[in-house]
Amino acid sequence: MGNKPHYRDYDATSRICRVLAEVPCGRVITYGDLAEMAGFPRAARLAGQTLRRLPEDSRLPWHRVINAQGRISLPDPGAQHQRKRLEQEGVVFVGGRVDLAQYRWTP
DNA sequence: GAAGTGACTCCTC
């Protein structure tokens, strides 16, 4: 008793990965939204760190995560790879960015 | 347990 389970006690990586796994093909999600849906409001950086720690052979759609400006935050050469995979799913880049109003995934 | 770090976001100039 006396133990009050905080959301922080859970494995943030597991939660973020679970949300990430549900982002449908052809859609994107922002770091902030990803963190918030995972139960970590305003912890956008957490999402970034989690993704960075993610193994390369992960089947998770890490490439569908972009920043709030609709741009890719991942530095080169990863950015090229990410953009390619997104375009492969039908996501269109205009001026180097994605139209969030159109592609942002919201359940 | 404090200090450092980051695939962020928002606001201002």
Add this chain to the structure above:
DNA sequence: CGAGGAGCCACTT
């Protein structure tokens, strides 16, 4: 539209 700075949260060392 781009650059700069403060704020934020949880992880890592």
